[in-house]
Amino acid sequence: MSDTLLVMKFGGTNMQDSAAIRHSASLAGRSLSAGVRVVVVVSAMAGVTNGLLALADAAESGDIAAANDEIAALRTRHFTAAQELGAAPDSPTVRDIREMHETLRQAVYGVYLLRELTPRSRDLIVAFGERLSAPLMAVALEGQGFRAHHLTGGEAGILTDHHFGNAKPLPTTYERVKDRLSGLLAAGVTPVVSGFMGETERGAITTLGRGGTDFSATIIGKALGANEVWAWKDVDGVMSADPRVVGDARNITVLSYGEVMELAYFGAKVLHPLAVTPLQESGIPLRVKSAADPDFPGTLVQAQAQDEAGQPVKAVTAIRNVSIINISGAGVLGIPEVIASVFDAIARENITLLMVSQSSSMSNVSLAVQSSDAERTLAALRAGVSRELMVDRQSDVAVLAIVGSGMRGQRGVSARLFTALASQDINILMISQGSSELNISVAIEGAQVDDATRAVHAAFGLGVRAEAAD
Structure with a gap:
């Protein structure tokens, strides 16, 4: 057996049914057969999260029948996959799945009785997706002749804070993961870990935010000193734009940690925004690979940026469903405490700010937030800042960002961006440039985001045809 260790993460579409799971197991099996040690980290089956x-919300609103129908459908789907992967009806895998569905049913009934869905209860319920898919992957690996053992994120050692819904790992996590998984690997057993989830020091289940299975994989990668972390996706790596919007979007060969964090933060769905943070200290590379074309190298994410000559921008991406919250009034003028109270109110609610803009006179401040957070933001600000200030909301906004390390010190990048937007008659509501000079972002009307993305992508010559013409 070689000293090489890979952590492989499989997303929901690569876990959606028995055929997809069997294929994903074969991708891990390619490395296992070559003597490489592998830790597998899995998402829930597609659509399960x-x-x-939905069933948690139904239980809270009192519709227990709808919740039970959904649980029954999930139960059938997981049992069918287990059977098709070769698990016997009386096998430990089927027994585990049956017990987990019973625990899920009890948790949902508790929400129904209380008519209350706390962040803690929501995490307990939503984590069942990953908890149920890990045994299926273990069965698939065993069916291909490999020894495997499935664990929840908590059992694998991922210990988090109490921010239910968006938890972060505690510093002690890394030693715990190493202790718990090293023995399995040494015994020739492939650990299959439920992604997206961890637990608090008291054993309460937490989740790491949507897309958190990437984060689970990189946490484990750092803990074990992996050679690389591979994120298997249903795309050819990280693309220069959303291929559903831009027909000539192309694969990006190499990105730096900083660039991929900016892309993830500004809406690219390829990775969790914090996924690369555990890897930065140790310099472990992350590779985004296509499950449909496993020999294609995909995108390599590493410490160093790799800039193309004359190409300052690598990708254009967008966050949809954004709202702008405007705080204005004479009370803002030149009073630092007012600005401090704004950010204190936001921090108390644990709301993520996408953009911040302040007029030079300091008579107004604009904040861009996800529309799902807008009502909480408004309520927090109205309660937390002076009554002399006006707080209002502009809905149906999108944030478009261009990302690339080549923008540092490069003249004319902003001009090309604004000219491209002007050519489509797109009105800019807010502008922000990161101090790292890795991104420039603008807030625009949501209805114009697709036209804006295509125009900016073309203006910077990011497409396949433009590349071929060089």
Whole structure:
């Protein structure tokens, strides 16, 4: 057995049914057969997370029949996959799945009785997606002749804070993961870990935010000193734009940690925004690979940026469903405490700010937030700042960002961006440039975001045809 260790993460579409799971197991098996040690980290089956969120909301509103129907559908889906992957009806895998569905049913009934869905209860319920898919992957690996053992994120050692819904790992996590997984690996057993989840020091289940299975994989990668972390996706790596919006979007060969964090933060769905943070200290590379074309190298994410000559921008991305919160009035003028009270109110609610803009006279401040956070933001600000100030909301906004390390010190990048937007008659509501000079972002009307993305992508010559013409 070689000293090489890979952590492989499989997303929801690569876990959606028995055929997809079997294929994903074969991708891990390619490395295992070559003597490489592998830790597998799995997402829920495609659509299961949304189904769990829906049944939790149904239980809270009193519709227990709808919740039970969804649980029954999930149960059938997981049992069918287990059977098709070769698990016997009386096998430990089927027994585990049966017990987990019973625990899920009890948790949902508790929400129904209380008519209350706390962040803690929501995490408990939504984590069942990953908890149920890990045994299926273990069965698939065993069916291909490899020894495997499935664990929840908590059992694998991921210890988090109490921010239910968006938890962060505690410093002690890394030693715990190493202790718990090293023995399995040494015994020739492939650990299959439920992604997206961890637990508090008291054993309460937490989740790491949507897309958190990437984060789970990189936490484990750092803990074990992996050679690389591979994120298997249903795309050819990180693209220069959303290929559903831009027909000639192309694969980006190499990105730095900083660039991929900016892309993830500004809406690119390829990775969790914090996924690369555990890897930065140790310099472990992350590779985004296509499950449909496993020999294609995909995108390598590493410490150093790799700039193309004359190409300052690598990608254009967008966050949809954004709201701008405007705080204005003479009371803002030149009083630092007012600005401090604004950010204190936001921090108390644990709301993520996408953009911040302040007029030079300091008579107004604008904040861009996800629309799902807008009502909480408004309530927090109205309660937390002076009554002399006006707080209002502009809905149906999108934030578009261009990202690339080549923008540092490069003249004319902003001009090209604004000229491209002007050519489509797109009105800019807010502008922000990161101090790292890795991104420039603008807030625009949501209805114009697709036209804006295509225009900016073309203006910077990011497409396949433009590349071929060089």
